[in-house]
Amino acid sequence: MSDESGITRGRATAEMVAQRANVSRVAVSRAFNPHTSLKPEKRDLILRIAQELNYTPDRAARALVSGRSHLVGVIVPDVCSHWESQEIDALTTALQNEGFATLLFKTRTDYSMDEKLLAYMRGFNPDSVIAFVENVKPTTLARFLDRAVPIYVHYPYPGEADDEEAGPLHDRLNVLQRAGIEQAVALLQGYGAQRIAYVSGLGKSRANTAREQMLRTVMAERGLPPPVIAPSDYSYDMAYAATLDLFRIGQGADAIFAANDVGAFGVLDALRHELGLRVPEDVKVVGFDDIAQSHWKSYNLTTVKFDLAERVRALVRLILRRLNNPAAPALQETLQTRLVVRGTVG
Amino acid sequence: MSDESGITRGRATAEMVAQRANVSRVAVSRAFNPHTSLKPEKRDLILRIAQELNYTPDRAARALVSGRSHLVGVIVPDVCSHWESQEIDALTTALQNEGFATLLFKTRTDYSMDEKLLAYMRGFNPDSVIAFVENVKPTTLARFLDRAVPIYVHYPYPGEADDEEAGPLHDRLNVLQRAGIEQAVALLQGYGAQRIAYVSGLGKSRANTAREQMLRTVMAERGLPPPVIAPSDYSYDMAYAATLDLFRIGQGADAIFAANDVGAFGVLDALRHELGLRVPEDVKVVGFDDIAQSHWKSYNLTTVKFDLAERVRALVRLILRRLNNPAAPALQETLQTRLVVRGTVG
DNA sequence: ACGGAAAATGAAAACGTGTTCATTCTTTGA
DNA sequence: TCAAAGAATGAACACGTTTTCATTTTCCGT
Numbered sequence A, B: 001m002s003d004e005s006g007i008t009r010g011r012a013t014a015e016m017v018a019q020r021a022n023v024s025r026v027a028v029s030r031a032f033n034p035h036t037s038l039k040p041e042k043r044d045l046i047l048r049i050a051q052e053l054n055y056t057p058d059r060a061a062r063a064l065v066s067g068r069s070h071l072v073g074v075i076v077p078d079v080c081s082h083w084e085s086q087e088i089d090a091l092t093t094a095l096q097n098e099g100f101a102t103l104l105f106k107t108r109t110d111y112s113m114d115e116k117l118l119a120y121m122r123g124f125n126p127d128s129v130i131a132f133v134e135n136v137k138p139t140t141l142a143r144f145l146d147r148a149v150p151i152y153v154h155y156p157y158p159g160e161a162d163d164e165e166a167g168p169l170h171d172r173l174n175v176l177q178r179a180g181i182e183q184a185v186a187l188l189q190g191y192g193a194q195r196i197a198y199v200s201g202l203g204k205s206r207a208n209t210a211r212e213q214m215l216r217t218v219m220a221e222r223g224l225p226p227p228v229i230a231p232s233d234y235s236y237d238m239a240y241a242a243t244l245d246l247f248r249i250g251q252g253a254d255a256i257f258a259a260n261d262v263g264a265f266g267v268l269d270a271l272r273h274e275l276g277l278r279v280p281e282d283v284k285v286v287g288f289d290d291i292a293q294s295h296w297k298s299y300n301l302t303t304v305k306f307d308l309a310e311r312v313r314a315l316v317r318l319i320l321r322r323l324n325n326p327a328a329p330a331l332q333e334t335l336q337t338r339l340v341v342r343g344t345v346g
Numbered sequence C: 001a002c003g004g005a006a007a008a009t010g011a012a013a014a015c016g017t018g019t020t021c022a023t024t025c026t027t028t029g030a
Numbered sequence D: 001t002c003a004a005a006g007a008a009t010g011a012a013c014a015c016g017t018t019t020t021c022a023t024t025t026t027c028c029g030t
Helices: A014-021 A025-031 A040-052 A059-066 A081-098 A115-122 A138-142 A178-190 A206-222 A236-248 A259-275 A308-324 B014-021 B026-030 B040-052 B059-066 B081-099 B113-123 B137-144 B178-190 B208-221 B236-248 B261-275 B308-324
Strands: A071-076 A101-106 A126-130 A149-154 A172-175 A194-197 A228-230 A255-257 A285-288 A303-308 A333-336 A335-339 B071-076 B101-106 B128-131 B149-154 B172-175 B196-199 B227-228 B255-258 B284-289 B300-304 B332-335 B337-338
Touching: A014 A025, A014 A040, A025 A040, A059 A101, A059 A303, A071 A081, A071 A115, A081 A101, A081 A259, A081 B014, A081 B101, A101 A115, A101 B081, A126 A303, A126 A308, A138 A149, A138 B196, A149 A308, A172 A308, A178 A285, A178 B081, A194 A206, A194 A236, A194 A259, A194 B227, A228 A236, A236 A259, A255 A259, A259 A285, A303 B137, A303 B284, A308 A333, A308 A335, A333 B308, A335 B026, B014 B040, B026 B040, B059 B149, B071 B113, B071 B332, B081 B101, B081 B261, B101 B128, B137 B149, B149 B255, B149 B308, B172 B308, B178 B208, B178 B284, B196 B208, B196 B236, B196 B261, B227 B236, B236 B255, B236 B261
Parallel strands: A071 A101, A071 A126, A126 A149, A149 A172, A172 A333, A194 A228, A194 A255, A255 A285, A285 A303, B071 B101, B071 B128, B128 B149, B149 B172, B172 B332, B196 B227, B196 B255, B255 B284, B284 B300
Antiparallel strands: A101 B101, A303 A335, B300 B337
């Protein structure tokens, strides 16, 4: 009752709202938490006054007592990689709709995990963590996260998805690459391709090795000779250089699989602008991801598509289900792939 | 002394560390805060035991009492826009080095500001906020941030930067576009370009209108007719369509300025793959930003460069200076632009 | 009108830390 | 050797919320 001027310096607190509404401070807390019993008209009054005073519950205080920070940590080596940035974008939107905020952390770009970063991140107390970093065992991650449960994006090797084993130990999203790769190889073979090269991603990355093995397996099944491996690291520049090597030092190829779309762009530019080859007449090219840039006219890339929206939905489902039931057995989601046919095979 | 097994469920607390080290809880707090008086050997002991117990101070609790969340909010319409993603990447790295974490929020893509989002974000108590959203008055932003001070990226209109006026009201980064645009126009004019078109960014955006006005001013100063405006929205697809309109419905042009690099890619692809024109022989093209993709062989774009690293350093400087002295008068930083010459003008 | 169940309410405790303040220990200078 | 200054220390408080628990009020069926 002391200060009638609406302007109070600093942030409004539940106490102020309570005082103004002639209710207890607890009632204010209840007004902001849906599943509590509070007379509707009282709740309305409180919410109205809260809006007047520009009050929102302090999430730090809330986190302290409820054990929920409503923060989701995202660890990523390169925010500006095309696929990553598109996934972060969709993920942030989806999480925001569920009342969570995205906490971004950058780690070394060699796809290894930094224990110092993990300890640092843990200080912020995320409810959950999504790691784009590969080759980090979930158990390592878990050691640094008390309440948070890490979510693992898993790329099964050929055959691995078939045997159910004892079930996974950690929540994970299984990305099944076989379908898309089979379609791509069938298409290439249909156009008469025989010598297929693979411009790889970063050698140590699980996504890459699983991709390469799956390609090798599928090609063997269809009676094709094993692919020539051109080592690269997912980047445009390395893929560009690897393609030059493949044709100038190596034996060349009549079709090239790139480990990701950006790499495929490098392959295309090297073929067309440096080697003077035509795509798809002389060499056919297939990418991985189907990022937004792949339909651009200069590339118009045929590629194995991961459905981004579907993937994000699956991740968010995993997070929410785990948070609702921390003691549940390991959860699992599955994501399929398929070929998107554009102009670089034909 | 009760539990000798190192495994205690849940998170370690300062109390546990204190007990194990035979010191008071306050000492533990001091061990983690550099500028407090604590016997060195005691500090070492505490830090060692903390590491053993995997202890880190809880930032939520710390924020509650110290008023510093060590969170920096970043509001962005599109994480996956090329420039934005590259800036977020660099910003996250720089902030991380200073002990801050990046809190990502996505707003509507029409570059307007959503009050509900602001209220939502405020709940997380960021120490500072960087808004990529344009056309939001800093005062509006400030109303929703108690402790946090918004940082405004400002694109002065022609002449505006010259008069010092009474100084700015809010912390801001001034991006001076004149130098780069002057170099670009001079180069185009040197190659004989007369009819210059501008494929715009999103009409309402301040960056875009300032860019357009600056181009108009510079061209007038050099005796060129005013540019033809082809309305677009920073996207590849719209720039592509706008270019087709320009040549099929409009009068065409012998040089095109695109409001950003991605737009310039759309322009290039439309010219080459749909209109059958050669670049730079028939039409010259200049972009804005100098994103990483601009040196790719398919585009090899001549463009006005904003120095990303410099820009991020300036932003971080602004944040830290403001946090160190909340009462300081409005701070200001300045960023220059310059032309990067590649293959689309010549 | 009555008893019992359900809903509504507020006081007090809890969350894990930084900060203030008074006290104790150590060092310094003459 | 002594006083004074400075460093080191811990008890108590503060931060803003949710949760627990006991109490009061309201509602319902008989």
